[in-house]
Amino acid sequence: MTAPDYGQAFALWRQAAGNDWPAYTQHAFVERLKDGTLPEDRFLYYLKQDYVFLIHFSRAWALAAAKADSLEEMQAASATVHALVHEEMPLHVEICAGHGIDRATLEATPEAPGNLAYTRFVLEAGYSGDFLDLMAALAPCVLGYGEIGARLAGNTGPYKAWCDTYGGADYQGLCFDVGRLIDAALARRLGPDWAQLPRATSLAHTFHTATRLEVGFWDMALGARA
Amino acid sequence: MTAPDYGQAFALWRQAAGNDWPAYTQHAFVERLKDGTLPEDRFLYYLKQDYVFLIHFSRAWALAAAKADSLEEMQAASATVHALVHEEMPLHVEICAGHGIDRATLEATPEAPGNLAYTRFVLEAGYSGDFLDLMAALAPCVLGYGEIGARLAGNTGPYKAWCDTYGGADYQGLCFDVGRLIDAALARRLGPDWAQLPRATSLAHTFHTATRLEVGFWDMALGARA
Amino acid sequence: MTAPDYGQAFALWRQAAGNDWPAYTQHAFVERLKDGTLPEDRFLYYLKQDYVFLIHFSRAWALAAAKADSLEEMQAASATVHALVHEEMPLHVEICAGHGIDRATLEATPEAPGNLAYTRFVLEAGYSGDFLDLMAALAPCVLGYGEIGARLAGNTGPYKAWCDTYGGADYQGLCFDVGRLIDAALARRLGPDWAQLPRATSLAHTFHTATRLEVGFWDMALGARA
Amino acid sequence: MTAPDYGQAFALWRQAAGNDWPAYTQHAFVERLKDGTLPEDRFLYYLKQDYVFLIHFSRAWALAAAKADSLEEMQAASATVHALVHEEMPLHVEICAGHGIDRATLEATPEAPGNLAYTRFVLEAGYSGDFLDLMAALAPCVLGYGEIGARLAGNTGPYKAWCDTYGGADYQGLCFDVGRLIDAALARRLGPDWAQLPRATSLAHTFHTATRLEVGFWDMALGARA
Numbered sequence: 001m002t003a004p005d006y007g008q009a010f011a012l013w014r015q016a017a018g019n020d021w022p023a024y025t026q027h028a029f030v031e032r033l034k035d036g037t038l039p040e041d042r043f044l045y046y047l048k049q050d051y052v053f054l055i056h057f058s059r060a061w062a063l064a065a066a067k068a069d070s071l072e073e074m075q076a077a078s079a080t081v082h083a084l085v086h087e088e089m090p091l092h093v094e095i096c097a098g099h100g101i102d103r104a105t106l107e108a109t110p111e112a113p114g115n116l117a118y119t120r121f122v123l124e125a126g127y128s129g130d131f132l133d134l135m136a137a138l139a140p141c142v143l144g145y146g147e148i149g150a151r152l153a154g155n156t157g158p159y160k161a162w163c164d165t166y167g168g169a170d171y172q173g174l175c176f177d178v179g180r181l182i183d184a185a186l187a188r189r190l191g192p193d194w195a196q197l198p199r200a201t202s203l204a205h206t207f208h209t210a211t212r213l214e215v216g217f218w219d220m221a222l223g224a225r226a
Numbered sequence: 227m228t229a230p231d232y233g234q235a236f237a238l239w240r241q242a243a244g245n246d247w248p249a250y251t252q253h254a255f256v257e258r259l260k261d262g263t264l265p266e267d268r269f270l271y272y273l274k275q276d277y278v279f280l281i282h283f284s285r286a287w288a289l290a291a292a293k294a295d296s297l298e299e300m301q302a303a304s305a306t307v308h309a310l311v312h313e314e315m316p317l318h319v320e321i322c323a324g325h326g327i328d329r330a331t332l333e334a335t336p337e338a339p340g341n342l343a344y345t346r347f348v349l350e351a352g353y354s355g356d357f358l359d360l361m362a363a364l365a366p367c368v369l370g371y372g373e374i375g376a377r378l379a380g381n382t383g384p385y386k387a388w389c390d391t392y393g394g395a396d397y398q399g400l401c402f403d404v405g406r407l408i409d410a411a412l413a414r415r416l417g418p419d420w421a422q423l424p425r426a427t428s429l430a431h432t433f434h435t436a437t438r439l440e441v442g443f444w445d446m447a448l449g450a451r452a
Numbered sequence: 453m454t455a456p457d458y459g460q461a462f463a464l465w466r467q468a469a470g471n472d473w474p475a476y477t478q479h480a481f482v483e484r485l486k487d488g489t490l491p492e493d494r495f496l497y498y499l500k501q502d503y504v505f506l507i508h509f510s511r512a513w514a515l516a517a518a519k520a521d522s523l524e525e526m527q528a529a530s531a532t533v534h535a536l537v538h539e540e541m542p543l544h545v546e547i548c549a550g551h552g553i554d555r556a557t558l559e560a561t562p563e564a565p566g567n568l569a570y571t572r573f574v575l576e577a578g579y580s581g582d583f584l585d586l587m588a589a590l591a592p593c594v595l596g597y598g599e600i601g602a603r604l605a606g607n608t609g610p611y612k613a614w615c616d617t618y619g620g621a622d623y624q625g626l627c628f629d630v631g632r633l634i635d636a637a638l639a640r641r642l643g644p645d646w647a648q649l650p651r652a653t654s655l656a657h658t659f660h661t662a663t664r665l666e667v668g669f670w671d672m673a674l675g676a677r678a
Numbered sequence: 679m680t681a682p683d684y685g686q687a688f689a690l691w692r693q694a695a696g697n698d699w700p701a702y703t704q705h706a707f708v709e710r711l712k713d714g715t716l717p718e719d720r721f722l723y724y725l726k727q728d729y730v731f732l733i734h735f736s737r738a739w740a741l742a743a744a745k746a747d748s749l750e751e752m753q754a755a756s757a758t759v760h761a762l763v764h765e766e767m768p769l770h771v772e773i774c775a776g777h778g779i780d781r782a783t784l785e786a787t788p789e790a791p792g793n794l795a796y797t798r799f800v801l802e803a804g805y806s807g808d809f810l811d812l813m814a815a816l817a818p819c820v821l822g823y824g825e826i827g828a829r830l831a832g833n834t835g836p837y838k839a840w841c842d843t844y845g846g847a848d849y850q851g852l853c854f855d856v857g858r859l860i861d862a863a864l865a866r867r868l869g870p871d872w873a874q875l876p877r878a879t880s881l882a883h884t885f886h887t888a889t890r891l892e893v894g895f896w897d898m899a900l901g902a903r904a
Contacts (some may be wrong), residue, residue, distance in 0.1 A: 003248075059292045059300070067285075067807075071315065074284060074311050075312060078308055080489070081291060081308075120569070124572040129808045140406060191874070199868055209568065216565045295654075337887070339890065339891060340791075343791055343798070346799045347795075349805070353805035354737075354805075356581045414650060439794065510756075512750070514741070514742075515744040516740075517743075518738070518740040524738070530763050534756055
């Protein structure tokens with residue numbers, strides 16, 4: 001199937017990630033969400049780890065706002081942070097409550113190594129590099145979930161709600177916005193031919209490493225490893 | 227006159243800043259805003275520098291969200307960033323337009339040394355230190371404007387609008403919130419007797435240095451130096 | 453067996469890490485180094501990952517120098533960086549050459565997830581926190597290798613050279629120095645009773661998480677997981 | 679007079695700084711060092727501020743080592759840190775002692791705003807940006823002193839020792855090394871035509887702002903402002 005058109009950088013980076021991209025977006029965890037065979041306890045485990053993930057993901061977008069160099073970039077990044085911590089996280093708490101996981105349990109979740117690996121990689125790429133490095137590290141999560149959601153949209157199994165969330169118009173709209181933000185940020189700093197520069201290779205490498213760590217996140221969620 | 231009660235840390239840090247605190251909050255620039263004798267060109271100069279200031283101030287609050295270690299701290303910091311970049315900055319652009327300064331002029335404002343000094347000190351204190359260091363560096367601006375606003379509230383001269391903004395219930399409410407955020411962050415990390423620790427001295431020193439740089443900002447705004 | 457006396461913080465943090473501490477310092481990888489049963493290909497794999505590790509470890513110590521707040525702390529951190537990049541890394545390159553791994557191969561080593569997880573956790577703890585957070589994240593590596601080395605000193609099997617390095621006087625001296633640096637940094641900022649503060653709990657948590665990631669590093673080195 | 683040939687980036691950035699470059703390198707403070715008319719108390723004031731400056735300058739080079747992305751860059755940055763904190767700072771302490779300023783006095787020096795402004799700008803540029811941003815912010819200091827030193831070499835007045843230090847072979851060699859480090863870092867990331875990219879403009883802007891803050895440093899040293 002063709003990937004959603006989230007922009008030029010996404011198309012290039014996705015291709016440069018090679019087989020690791022489908023290893024992530026078509027991971028067994030995803031396929032079992034799709035066909036409904038994912039055991040509920042693995043889904044609940046995932047929800048708890050995802051709560052911890054969202055905290056660090058929000059911190060990474062906050063760092064993006066700190067590292068932005070135009071008002072537009074700041075507004076885009078801060079709107080994302082705001083949506084995450086004032087809407088998505090309370091919603092996540094509510095969904096978990098619907099599955100019998102209360103907030104205290106969520107907050108006491110021990111962070112699994114596969115979770116630590118991805119979130120700290122993203123944050124560190126952002127701290128050590130600039131806005132572009134941070135975007136390349138964040139992109140596999142934001143846009144990969146978008147690609148998965150686009151494929152699973154309309155799913156009717158036990159994980160319909162999850163599929164609806166990421167396949168829905170709101171999340172897909174966010175992905176197109178983030179894709180445009182990244183393309184504009186690249187052109188603004190590196191010019192229209194940025195893809196020819198050595199910098200493009202290092203950004204693609206960051207995207208690729210983050211993709212590998214997303215595979216590890218699904219492995220962890222599926223219980224294939226801690 | 228007594229200072230507003232923005233909490234324990236503010237009271238201690240304000241006192242430790244000695245004469246530099248009134249040198250800032252009762253600076254000639256402030257007194258001339260109050261008695262209406264501030265030349266309009268100095269006010270316009272201030273508005274332009276303040277636009278650049280707000281960009282870096284927003285970045286500093288975004289960094290605070292990245293450095294927070296509880297959901298409550300993240301929500302408080304991200305709400306402030308959001309208010310700054312989605313409300314305060316557009317409002318600032320509008321106010322400047324009312325004074326004949328268009329957005330292109332604002333964005334082309336060369337950042338004065340006194341402006342660079344304060345904003346970079348705050349951001350660097352945050353990057354090199356932790357959430358508490360960042361709060362101590364941000365506090366003189368947030369809470370100092372609160373104290374000035376509380377004193378100038380009800381002013382009827384040419385700078386009534388400015389006085390109303392910082393003396394008004396919204397801004398004063400923000401100051402009480404930020405004061406509580408700081409006190410809670412200190413107690414959360416350092417316990418109830420934090421004021422006895424060596425760390426308290428270094429935080430007070432950061433607050434004091436930031437206060438001295440606020441004096442420099444007013445000097446610059448008044449034209450006493452670049 | 454008793455642990456080496458690398459200072460107060462080490463003793464407290466080590467204990468707070470519970471069973472994860474021996475899971476790291478008495479990991480099967482270590483025991484096989486000791487009894488000589490570690491397959492050579494796993495040792496060579498470890499050497500290659502360790503090269504990448506040392507780069508990020510050096511970066512973390514450089515960040516410590518940037519975050520120091522006294523000349524003594526800067527000198528200690530910068531001496532460590534200098535030893536790492538001007539002595540230890542060239543030595544590592546030489547040792548690898550002795551095992552038939554040339555420098556180009558070393559530099560092309562794909563960084564394994566278990567390696568990424570630990571190094572990025574350390575660097576991010578340092579960027580988001582202050583000097584103390586960075587020390588708590590670095591300590592399990594520096595001092596854990598010290599404890600392992602002290603236990604394996606005098607080993608005569610195929611991994612004698614490795615045991616001699618970490619069990620030798622130079623490395624043991626470094627561990628005592630780092631232990632003193634950490635204790636002094638804690639007392640300097642938090643006073644003599646720092647262990648009673650909430651901050652002590654969060655630092656112990658950072659040390660514990662880093663210890664868990666060291667277990668993951670050995671797992672990876674042993675081939676138990678990528 | 680022609681500038682020393684410290685490389686391509688220096689030549690471009692120096693030119694882009696316009697009149698602010700000679701305002702810095704031919705500042706009255708420098709001219710009075712040259713003709714020997716600088717009052718000794720201003721020189722002693724400068725020495726004390728320079729001690730505080732060197733601490734933050736060393737921290738900035740340590741940050742560069744943390745942000746490097748090759749072993750060569752790390753080695754260059756860490757060698758500079760090491761020379762600064764283990765040689766230059768002890769030497770500075772000794773020189774000050776020769777002028778009757780003891781170490782306790784040096785360490786108690788209140789950091790002047792013009793000093794804060796420059797050092798925090800450099801560090802913040804490094805934290806918010808990447809290795810290149812940090813180099814562009816550091817370059818005016820390293821290479822500007824080199825250009826001044828080259829011009830004042832052979833001076834025989836009361837400030838002969840200062841002129842000999844910066845005009846001497848060691849310091850001039852460092853400048854050529856740093857110039858090469860910067861050119862190589864640019865080419866490595868942005869390719870041979872980096873000067874055509876928008877990024878080049880923002881780097882030149884960072885260099886220019888840092889140059890303006892160096893003018894402010896001399897103003898402060900001369901007593902023209904705090």
